[in-house]
Amino acid sequence: MKVNSLAFRLLATAAVWTLLVLPIAGLAIDYVRQRELASSHDARLSQLLTLVIAFSTDDGGSEPRFPRNVGEPLFEVTHSGWYWQITPLGNSPGRRMVSASLASDIIALPSAANIRPDINGIRWIEATGPAGEPLRVGETVFNLGDDEAPSNYSYVVAGNQDFIEGRLDEFRLPLVIALAVAGLGLVGATVVQVRYGLKPLRAIEQGLADIRSGRARRLEGDLPAEIEPLRAELNALIQANQDTTERARTQVGNLAHALKTPLAVMINEAREERSPFGDKVVEQGDIMRDQINHYLDRARVAAQLGVIGTVTDVEGVLRGLVRAVARIYRDRHIDIAVHCPPGARFRGERQDLEEVLGNLLDNACKWASSQVMVNVTMREADVQRPLRTIEITVADDGPGLNADQRAQAVKRGRRLDESQPGSGLGLSIVADLVQSYGGTFHLEAAPAGGLSARLVLPAA
DSSP: OOSSSHHHHHHHHHHHHHHHHHHHHHHHHHHHHHHHHHHHHHHHHHHHHHHHHHHHSTTOOSSOOOOOOOSOGGGGSTTOSOEEEEEEETTOOSOOEEOTTTTTOOOOOGGGGTOOOOTTSOEEEEEEOTTSOEEEEEEEEEEESOSSSOEEEEEEEEEETHHHHHHHHHHHHHHHHHHHHHHHHHHHHHHHHHHHHTHHHHHHHHHHHHHHHTSOSSOOSOOOTTTHHHHHHHHHHHHHHHHHHHHHHHHHHHHHHHHHHHHHHHHHHHHHHOSHHHHHHHHHHHHHHHHHHHHHHHHHHHHHHTOTTOOEEHHHHHHHHHHHHHHHTGGGTOEEEEEOOTTOEESSOHHHHHHHHHHHHHHHHHHOSSEEEEEEEEEOOOSSOSSOEEEEEEEEOSOOOOHHHHHHHTSTTOOSOTTSOOOSOHHHHHHHHHHHTTOEEEEEEOTTSSEEEEEEEEBO
16 A cells, blocks of 8 residues: 555554554543443442441440441451441540451541531542551541530541452453553445545556556546546546547648648649759659658657557557568568567557558568568566557568667668669658557667667557
8 A cells, every 4th residue: 555645644644543542541541441440439438437326326425335247248358458446536435446347556536637517428548558558538527416515436448449440450451451442443434435535546556557458438437526526527528639630630641632732733843844953843842742741740640649558469460560561672582570468459540550660571571681570579667667568579680770870761862872773761750650559669770780769659
């Protein structure tokens, strides 16, 4: 998955959101659970405090007695972390009484630290127990006796805070596991959502590739309502491109007829003059006709390059050209070997490929001693070439050319050997056509000693 892609952005956003929200949610849930356990612990201590008061004053006496069977067995276990304590305040009669679990130790009174009571009259404080355990201490002051001679007693109940931490530890592990599973589930669901949601875009990508390679003319298929206008606009753009190209072809054809007919009349009239002036007109007229043909061909190619989806089968073109050239040079018994992988396709007009390969094959057969080799290779896209290309090499075993001669051979109208027929335009036409398609054309020394023409063209 590419970093600069919609899928990566959606997945990254979902992952960041999950990493931020789930820990915050986990902390919030842990806080709520901690508050719930603390509240439950305080409620338990408040209940035990009420029982201690009730069991110590149930006889109606003027001072509390030792409570029995409070309902918490840990009060009977030494240093269990659960304690109660009754302390007379001021001049109140009686003695301090403590649970068996507290033994000879004493719990400091919250009232002595000026702790304010809550709405239920209970003062709460955190303390350390006799065994070093953390305690939650609750105290209430209870009055025995009449209003004239009140007797105040401090009732204290303490409970071990490790109970809360133990319950929290039991809760946190399942919470972390549940949140982790939820996070992985969310990321997985996002992956499925991204793949499913972006599937129409991949369908459009494949459809455009089919159009560019010539397998289709328009974008078809069912698309979501949000993307349907995009398909309509792309189809309209493709149609407008085709219409513009067709108009350009028509104008090029009209221009060709408009220029060629008067020029042909001028040349024919000049030939009848049979004078130096007429010969000069014929000479310049021929040059003008060649130039018109040349630039009209280039204009035609430029218009054809704008057509989306124009594709030509290379093997079919080579098969026809080899048959034609073999008939032309049948008296010389030249062996033409062709190696072309199946499915090799040129992204351009068939007649342009025929003109390019026809010139190269004709030139190779013209100079070959006995053999012409044609090799076609498909090149996949890479860093240097962002699109697929097709490489075609036409080599012969003739006399060949040196480096300077190869450079001169592609210039328009240059003929290196006047003994052979031709106008000197073939290789220059090849170079112009290849350049029009954004390709490259080079002449090199062939392995068999002759000339090798290598061209690279866009592939479908």
